[in-house]
Amino acid sequence: MRASRLLSIQMLLQTRGRMSARELAKELEVSVRTLHRDIDQLAAAGVPVVADRGREGGFKLLDGWKTTLTGLTAAESQAVFLSGLAIPAAQLGLKDEVESARLKLLAALPAGARDDAQRVSSRLHLDPVDWYRDAEPVPQLATIAEAVWREQQLAICYESWKTTAARIVEPLGLVLKAGIWYLVGVVKNEPRTFRISNIMAAEMLPETVRRPQKFDLATYWRASIERFERELYRSEATLLATPAGLKSLSYVSSAVARAVAASSRAPGEDGRSKVRIPIESIEHATGQLLRLAPEVEVIAPEPLRISIIERIGAIAKLYGLTSY
Template identity: 65%
Template sequence: MRASRLLSIQMLLETRGRMSARALADVLEISIRTLYRDIDELTAAGVPVYAERGRAGGFELMRGWKTTLTGLTPSEAQAVFLSGLAGPAAELGLGDQVEQAQLKLLAALPASWRDDARRVSSRLYLDPIDWYRESMPLPHLATVATAVWDERPLSIHYESWKLTSRRTIHPLGLVLKAGAWYLVAAGDDKIRTYRVASILAAELQHGVVKRPKGFSLTEHWRQSVQRFEAEVFKGEATLRATAVGLKNLSYLSAAVAKAVAAVAPPESEQTRVELRIPIETIEHATGQLLRLAPEVEVIGPPPLKRATIERLRRIVALYGLNG
């Protein structure tokens, strides 16, 4: 445990540069006293760790010094190969770099570990694109990625579901969700999310991105998803469903699947159970639920039931089934 912690200190100082004692201790989840003991042990072992005093001080490695160890365990090496998504990396223009990095990592690993690391990419394949969909053309993704990496402002021509506009934004990060790329960026004192496929034009600007203090892309995205899911469901529907209907309902969304899981299953294939599910709008729910009929029956609210009946009448008239 301690040997692993000592190696972690080396890696942190090598990758992040100078770090304060408090910052190092917080990352490693140890006390300041334990950290000082570890630093003493590292210097005694010949690792050139230097301390700078003052408000901007901290610990750092001698300039130019570099450990020859990868610091990876066999399982960690496999995880690195698993994380190298070839498709997304290629879309970002990093396909060759990922391949070269994996080759360098293989060369640095002990020979006995190499086959295990290679086995990951030969036996596990991650496909982020949903069923029955193809990857959308993203002509401006490379420009957006450059803006993110280089921390440069970006001027975009953007098409939202409301309107088309031009704006200058400060890119903060890229997120790949369900096969779609999203750009998180600051602008007008607010952080927004932009679908990269909806960017009609993108041009790098001079200057440096103004990154909000303490911003975490992971935490921001998690909160955004929770907020979106809470806001998108504006109503509730009461239904009766067979066992088959419940199964089909569970495929609509995670929120509906949660509601389905909360009810007891029907006693037989012919019986139905009543349940409530969250819905977005009457129009949206009508289209979704009508596809599941007759295994799913709409009970309420009245506007949803009326919309469903009206849709059925129009279908009957369309196919000439009045008689």
């Protein structure tokens, strides 16, 4: 375990440059004291780790020195082949490059590891696109990706639900969620998220990106999802649901699923459980919950219950039902 951690320290310092003891310890999930002992062990083994003192100090490898580790374990080679997704690679314009790299890696692996790696790609396929939906057309993705890699600014024409506007964006990263590509970038010193299928035009500019210090794409994305859900669900509804209704509610959204899972769900005499779920609006909740009837009944708020009753009446009238 420790030997693996020592190799990880070398790889981190080689790929990221100077890192503080606290940053390294957090990355490796060890204490700062343990990290210092590991650094001493590396130095004793002849690895030239340089310690810079001061506020902006940290550890780095001697300039020009790098490891020559080339061996991959069987599990590591499987993980490399598992990470390659054909659809995203093609959308990024990297399909040929990914295939070339895959062949080179296969050629470099020992025979046993080569068989293990090929077994993964032949027996496990990852499809990032959600059910009942084709991959979104993203004609601007290649240009945007190039700007991300080169750290150059972008001039985009973005179509939101409100309007279409021109923006100058400093791109920080790309996110693929459920088959949908997003660009994370800075506009007027504020990180923003753009759905790439809504970018009508994109032009890479010569100006370089001023990347915020300590910006972490994964951390930003998690926080943005949490913020989106807080802003999206502004109200609550109280429901009575049968066991089948509770199961159906769990598929409405992740926020509703969490609310259902957190409720006590003690059934009443009629076998139904009372649950409270977050909702976006009366109109949106009407469409979501009406299709779950009669397994789910709304008991509050009253405007939502009235909206569903009115919708049922309109449907009955449409189909020529005089009483219902």
